[in-house]
Amino acid sequence: xxxxxxxxxxxxxxxxxxxxxxxxxxxxxxxxxxxxxxxxxxxxxxxxxxxxxxxxxxxxxxxxxxx
Amino acid sequence: xxxxxxxxxxxxxxxxxxxxxxxxxxxxxxxxxxxxxxxxxxxxxxxxxxxxxxxxxxxxxxxxxxx
Numbered sequence: 001x002x003x004x005x006x007x008x009x010x011x012x013x014x015x016x017x018x019x020x021x022x023x024x025x026x027x028x029x030x031x032x033x034x035x036x037x038x039x040x041x042x043x044x045x046x047x048x049x050x051x052x053x054x055x056x057x058x059x060x061x062x063x064x065x066x067x
Numbered sequence: 068x069x070x071x072x073x074x075x076x077x078x079x080x081x082x083x084x085x086x087x088x089x090x091x092x093x094x095x096x097x098x099x100x101x102x103x104x105x106x107x108x109x110x111x112x113x114x115x116x117x118x119x120x121x122x123x124x125x126x127x128x129x130x131x132x133x134x
């Protein structure tokens with residue numbers, strides 16, 4: 001699986017496990033909701049700083065989003 | 068530690084463990100040597116696609132570079 005798709009699947013999985021909407025996650029991570037949506041769909045190619053922001057908002061270590 | 072510094076430390080560590088120069092790693096990952104140098108120094112903010120290219124050239128899973 002493409003790394004972007006791996007990140008997207010993980011973000012969506014952790015987000016749903018926390019009961020957060022994309023909008024809530026976007027707010028927590030200081031990102032736009034459409035950007036979070038693009039990450040989850042595997043169309044965005046986030047930088048490691050963005051991965052770290054998402055991970056922090058999801059309460060997981062950054063590497064978990066690439067696993 | 069900043070996530071960029073974490074990635075840099077890991078890239079350097081895996082690269083040296085493989086006995087590769089920055090130039091050799093750059094060639095294998097299809098990146099410029101100065102870019103690889105910037106990643107190792109933690110000044111670059113690579114995307115997950117770049118992380119995957121570096122990981123592939125280093126023979127490790129992408130998430131290992133963020134760990």
